[in-house]
Amino acid sequence: xxxxxxxxxxxxPGPKWQSFFERLWPSYHLWFLKQGDQARPTYLACExxxxxxLPELLPLYFQLVELGGGSDAAARxxxxxxxxxxxxxxxxxxxxxxxxxxxxxxxxxSKLWEATLLRTCWNGKQVMAMSDCAWGVLDxxxxxxxxxxxxxxxxxxxxxxxxxxxxxxxxxxxxxTTAQATDVLRRVPSHMAYNVTVLDRKGAHATVxxxxxxxxxxxxxxxxxxxxxxxxxxxxxxATASLDRAHVLSVRLQDPNETHERFVSRFLExxxxxxxxxxGWGTLYTTTYNPARGVxxxxxxxxxxxxTFENFAEQAVSLRFx
Numbered sequence: 124x125x126x127x128x129x130x131x132x133x134x135x136p137g138p139k140w141q142s143f144f145e146r147l148w149p150s151y152h153l154w155f156l157k158q159g160d161q162a163r164p165t166y167l168a169c170e171x172x173x174x175x176x177l178p179e180l181l182p183l184y185f186q187l188v189e190l191g192g193g194s195d196a197a198a199r200x201x202x203x204x205x206x207x208x209x210x211x212x213x214x215x216x217x218x219x220x221x222x223x224x225x226x227x228x229x230x231x232x233s234k235l236w237e238a239t240l241l242r243t244c245w246n247g248k249q250v251m252a253m254s255d256c257a258w259g260v261l262d263x264x265x266x267x268x269x270x271x272x273x274x275x276x277x278x279x280x281x282x283x284x285x286x287x288x289x290x291x292x293x294x295x296x297x298x299x300t301t302a303q304a305t306d307v308l309r310r311v312p313s314h315m316a317y318n319v320t321v322l323d324r325k326g327a328h329a330t331v332x333x334x335x336x337x338x339x340x341x342x343x344x345x346x347x348x349x350x351x352x353x354x355x356x357x358x359x360x361x362a363t364a365s366l367d368r369a370h371v372l373s374v375r376l377q378d379p380n381e382t383h384e385r386f387v388s389r390f391l392e393x394x395x396x397x398x399x400x401x402x403g404w405g406t407l408y409t410t411t412y413n414p415a416r417g418v419x420x421x422x423x424x425x426x427x428x429x430x431t432f433e434n435f436a437e438q439a440v441s442l443r444f445x
Contacts, residue, residue, distance in 0.1 A: 130436070131437055133243060136190055147237065155207060166195050169198065176310070177311065183246060183296075203289035212228075214230075214274070214347075215347050216346040216386075217345045225322040227390075230405060242435045260291035265298075269324070270321070271291050273288070273318070274349055277349040277350040280335055316333065316335070318347035328345065340352075401445070405444060
């Protein structure tokens with residue numbers, strides 16, 4: 124399957140984001156109502172939850188709702204409050220020897236991927252992020268040198284909370300350090316289990332397990348795949364090889380002869396790189412964030428795209444997943 128990947132820059136919400144949303148909305152509308160309209164919270168519940176947990180995002184949220192047409196369904200969807208359940212694979216790790224990097228693979232269906240890197244300055248802080256749910260974040264970095272990424276936590280538990288991509292958006296818009304990001308993850312509820320890895324400009328890092336039914340776990344682990352300590356969902360683990368991927372990352376991070384370049388290249392090899400696209404999902408990209416230098420790099424086999432906040436050219440690239 125061919126996918127057009129785009130790098131898009133728009134400092135304030137405007138026609139580019141509006142066109143982006145209009146392209147995505149028909150598919151997201153179907154997904155939002157997949158379990159029926161009554162299964163999703165009312166607009167009042169969504170707005171109330173945002174006022175309580177993410178109040179600084181409200182002005183931006185209202186702007187995007189208006190650009191998105193202002194319908195009740197669009198407003199509820201964009202709040203990402205108790206959204207339709209979803210999951211993915213993903214491997215992520217922090218390299219801290221010579222320079223500090225956050226490296227991750229995003230594993231998902233190519234048919235459901237937005238395939239867009241957005242550079243924005245929506246709240247006075249430049250942010251580069253791989254987009255999800257139109258304004259949420261799969262992984263990204265801000266100009267103050269804070270980088271984040273998410274991986275599904277491998278648990279089927281659902282609860283009352285936000286889709287984690289919106290929580291990561293909030294972190295990149297308003298936080299500068301790993302400690303601040305961890306505080307946000309501690310107080311903003313997530314509706315599903317996720318493993319979030321954070322790295323800041325000074326090299327402080329954390330991997331945080333969030334779940335709707337457990338206290339969060341904050342650790343200095345340098346890696347995360349799709350389980351939280353022990354395997355909670357064996358079928359999902361077998362399908363995604365979460366334990367194998369974690370083992371490979373652990374061994375390589377402890378190998379004194381491993382170099383940064385070789386470690387990054389392993390994300391383009393099995394078992395980290397997943398070639399399951401014919402079965403419906405696989406690795407869609409490998410990103411590397413250098414927060415100290417503000418460099419974003421996205422890799423695919425045979426192709427590489429690099430951007431900085433100072434040098435961000437818009438581009439469209441055709442990718443093929445087989």
